[in-house]
Amino acid sequence: MPDDVLALFRTRLGLEEVPPEGPFVPPETLPDIVAALKEMGFLLFLYCAATHWPATENRPEAFTVAYGLRRPGPGSSTARLRVRIPADGSIPTLSGLFAGADWQEREQYDLVGIHFEGHPDLRRLMLPEDWEGHPLRKDYAIDTHHFPWR
């Protein structure tokens, strides 16, 4: 990650060291930080990837959502950050800032079941509207049956 982004993370989050895969950002400050990044030229929305972490003996069930942005043009660089939320938490949407976040968030809502606060059109993207469950969660069986088609 480039220096200006590291500086931003350090000042805004009060971090000493920023890991290369991006710092953890509190959900409520996420829109501000992303808006600041957008001001700095990170205009290209890359990805929004949610991961389900099932409960183990050391930690409760949780989700992480990772975001990536890119500064286009020669010498292009990426800015990456992550958000950690509890199993029943939600996360503010970025669809107002980035049109591309709209579908990516719908996809994560569909497949992982993250609730994006304030999303204007949070429907299932990939699966039929009447589908039950979120397939990319670790507790979702890979060969779940769906009458009458499989």
Added chain:
Amino acid sequence: MHDTWIAALVFFAVAALFAWGIMLAWALLRVRGRRADPARDATYECGEEPDGSAWIRFHPRYYVVALIFVLFDVETIFLLPWALNLDDFGLVALVEMCLFLGILLLGWLYALKKGALRWQ
């Protein structure tokens, strides 16, 4: 003279025979498939269930075309006898028709300027 029109009518009858003859052959030879089957007889819309009927009030853009067509069709009707008798009438008829069409074209120009054929 009558013969011509009788021949034409008989010709039309033969044409009808060809058209409905093929349909008759099809009616006799075609495979009888499933019985009345709502799935088979559903309306095709790219594999989706249609949302609403296709019998709707359509946008008037196309009707503008129809109106201009009527205008010009009438003009064409006037042109036909004129064209046939051009030899007899001579240059005067040409100039007169020029004037008539000139007025018509003014209307055409107005319609174009108004964007009657521009959709967006």
Added chain:
Amino acid sequence: MVDAHPSHEPVAPALVEVSGLSLPAAITHLPRPDPYLNVEDYEPEADAMALNMGPQHPSTHGVLRLKLFLDGEICFKAVPYVGYLHRGVEKLLENRTAIQSVPYVDKNDYVSPLTGELALVMAYEALLDVEPPPRAQVLRTILMELQRIASHHLWLGTFCLDMGGALGGGSSVFLYNFRERELILDLLEALTGQRMHYNALMVGGNRHDVPPGWEEKVLATMDRVEDRLAEYEAMTVDNHIFRSRTVGVGVLDPLLALEAGAGGANLRASGVDHDLRRDAPYAAYGQVDVRIPVETAGDCYARFLVRIAEMREAIRIVRLLVSGIPEGPIGALKPPRHVNAVKLPPGEVYVGIESPRGELGTYLISDGSPIPVRVKIRPPSLHAVSLLPYLCVGATVSDIVVILGSLDPILGEVDR
């Protein structure tokens, strides 16, 4: 009749500065239609018609479903529905080891499978911190560019097919393009043994080395392809009908394109000078000076011009590299003899490469077991399709077909 669009003239357009990027002023900050428009709020002049285009339609490029709300023939709202090809690749990759997962990503972007492979393989390599040997890097670059040419061939063919019908001139362009695409597929078939799903890469290098005499065949094919490119141009570039169908149609605001995450030619046709091959080089792209074609009109015609220019550029890169493939091995790791041959360290990586459709990325989380915890593929086509609600508003059904074609989405990649 539409005459030549002013911005296609060779005059430098006015630029506007946005967050450190200079974008063409004429198309930046265009008014954006509301993608969430409530149909009841819109008052059409006649009855509105809700028309399903797809999932089975000759020109939705697969199983995209576009629900169009039409006022006459003009669309006032378009809702894309995707997921008809959702094959759960991410779920499957989270249950497969590194060796097994390459065939899965082949089938995502089935028009350019090799780029999908490279994006995944590079993510694993970044996680393992493995550098493929130079021969593999150069070979990969050649393969990527060959794949790009083949992909653009298919795109140009289907694009014209959308405009000219299955029985018509579009079909001729389509068949001419496929004729040359077959030549490239023959090269890849000789190298890997398959026409489409090659499984040609593996973590740490390539699976196949070049067969004898392959380089000469590549050069001969490149000559042929470049020669025939002029023929497609004769049928399209100056063709009045082609121009009236594409010029000024589907103008894409560069800011919208960036924010929506579009990439590749869609971005560069709107005046954004961005290409990962030059800006963040991977494989052997650092060794060649990649020239990036950029257009500033942002319409379907500009996207067409950019792709044609990219084909020429790819031919140039292939010619440059194929004559000097370095000697040496093609793999950095021992060839796998077991399903768990690649041991993954814990970590989290994101790798993006420039596929023919834009930035194709792979985001990978591993916790140290042989199979990854999360694999997220960042598909450029998804973002291209998500532009449709913006671009289709105000277009006729005929235009929508052209706009969709010009964005070049691959539904396998959208749905995964």
Added chain:
Amino acid sequence: MMRAWIDTLFAFSTTLRNVGRRRVTEPLPWKRLRAHPERYRAGFALTDDEHGEVACIACKACENVCPSGIIRVEGERRESPVTGKKRAYPVSFVLDMNACIFCELCVQVCPSDAIRMRTAWTIPGTSREDQVLTLERLRANAREGHLSWATPGRLRAMQDPERKNGEGGEP
């Protein structure tokens, strides 16, 4: 306007030129098969070893690696009638081509140079049973020939990081 129409006429230059070109069509497959490259992957065979026995040692490497999970091998250890040494043999080897993706990973991992791909294709059939390759059919395929260039050994030699010469790849 005139200029545009004249430019449009250039489209005919391409189609007219192509009228005179030689056609590129391959013969229909039931008349003559298209020439395939030697690495072409279209079918499977189980080869014999140098003693004329089936080379497969039922190690299940292919069964484990197959992303599609179509290979099922069952083996047993017994004495070889030729060499007299004890080794493993496949009792049944079923490969259901209905779900094969021709990814060549089974060949990639095979330790005993047993499984190979064929350049001769799998013939379409009217039922799924036509596409199941049993041990007998796989061995018959090997005897029939049309084997692809890539043996497990050759593949791995080609991919070996220790390999010195860059030529590689020749059969």
Added chain:
Amino acid sequence: MAVDETSRTFVHPLYGWLEKIPGLSVGLTTADAVLSWGLEHSLWVFPMATSCCGIEFMATMTSRFDMDQFGTFTRPTPRQCDVMVVAGTITVKMAPRVKRLWDMMPEPRWCVAMGSCAISGDFYRNLYAVVPGVDTFIPVDVYVPGCPPAPDHVHAGMHVLMEKIRQVRKGTFRPNADPAAREGLLRPSIPRIGDPDRDPALSRAQAEAAFRMDPGCQVTPRSEDERDVP
């Protein structure tokens, strides 16, 4: 509802009473041969192309592998087609659409499953979203294996289909019933058409699902209480 997917008719009603007229049998045989010949050699394809195989199916129509040689070309609407070529993965979301389009085709009609995904679901067959082969909901006449099958394989598949049509018309068609091969088949998660285990209720449910499809046209976001919050 098209419940009985296995019924394939070639009944010409005219034949019944034409055969009663003496001396017509020779003419009838000739006419039947001509009609069979027409049926066999004019296969218009409805390309149910969804994914990778769709691209290879496109290639079958191109100059190098010209399908028009034996009179096959594609028509975009199911009403005008004889053969549905299912090329590509069929997902749970897509399956009712495919079934619906298949039901719309006029008899006589055939189905060709092109590629592993259409035959058996390929390596996605155990996945939640993918149907394990189209023959779990529409009857398949010819299976063309491959991933994707090369265009010449598809041509061979069409050739096999022609052969099958001829044999079915003559009444000499015998499907492969090799017990050893049947044993080796991978079992899909639901029984295929023609399988004795198949429950007629399943076919009914599939037909019903295809006929009464959710139009899926709601555009406004769902209400707050309907959302499933994680």
Added chain:
Amino acid sequence: MSRVLDALRMIWEIGWLRGLVVGFVTLTVVMLIAAFTIWFERKWSGRMQNRPGPTERGYGGWLQIFADFFKLLQKENLTPTATDRRLFDFVPPIVVFVVLSSLAVVPYVPQGPAADASVGVLLALAISSLMVFPVWAAGWSSNNKWALLGAMRAVAQSISYEIPLVLSALVPVILAGSFRLTEIVGAQADWHWFAFWPPGPGLAAFVLFYLSSLAEANRIPFDIPEAESELVAGATTEYGGMKFGMFYLGEYVHTFVASSLAALLFFGGWEGPGPDGLHWMLAKALILTASVIHVRWTLVRYRSDQLLRLCWTYFVPAALVLVFAAGLWRILAGGLA
């Protein structure tokens, strides 16, 4: 021999017999020509695209079209529930009936057509422009949105191009001074083909007539009503079996009729080097049909509003100017003579 000729002459003179015999002969031949045209289109498009086209059924695939015909004869009858049943089933034979009927006044031999009407040109154009009604009825009765869009476009396009079509056909009428097709051809004797003489209006009128008849017959670049890539199959989307076969046949017969008219009006019909007669007429009509096919497989198509704009802004005024130029020529040439 003379008895046969006498019989033929008798047939020729009795109106209804003439209609019957000429009708059967003409229509059979024209149907075969339509079949041949379909075959030729598939072969020629193959030639243009470096592929063989149909080869397997019959020598060079010439039996392919008959296989298609027999296949269509056996397809099941489908009438979707949502349609207007009666209209939907009634329309397809009308298409073939209409295009075949227009041949009643189109002469292929110097002796004239079945009915050598004094307003032959008008009648031929009028009957073939009736085509728009079955297409519209097909689209509307289908109750299918694609079909509706196709029908809407077809009507708008057909009526728009009607004007330049009739006006450009007026040019030879003015030059010949008659609406009778045999007399128009007679006026082109001695190589005074209207396409080349008088230089200018004749050729331009031919170009207009040709393009307009492309639009009338829904051929690329004007084939928007049945644009497969946009409107699935346009007005015929819901039609299958022989009902579709009728549209298919009608389309090709229409192309041939339009080409025949162009040959008669602008290229001197059966006039040619050596003996005049049917062979020259057929050759000219078939060459024009072939050119239609070549154009079809070379160009992409316009958008419907561009198409209408093209007609109303360029074709109609151009046609009017041509009519006046022809009138001027006629008067001046008449005055000079």
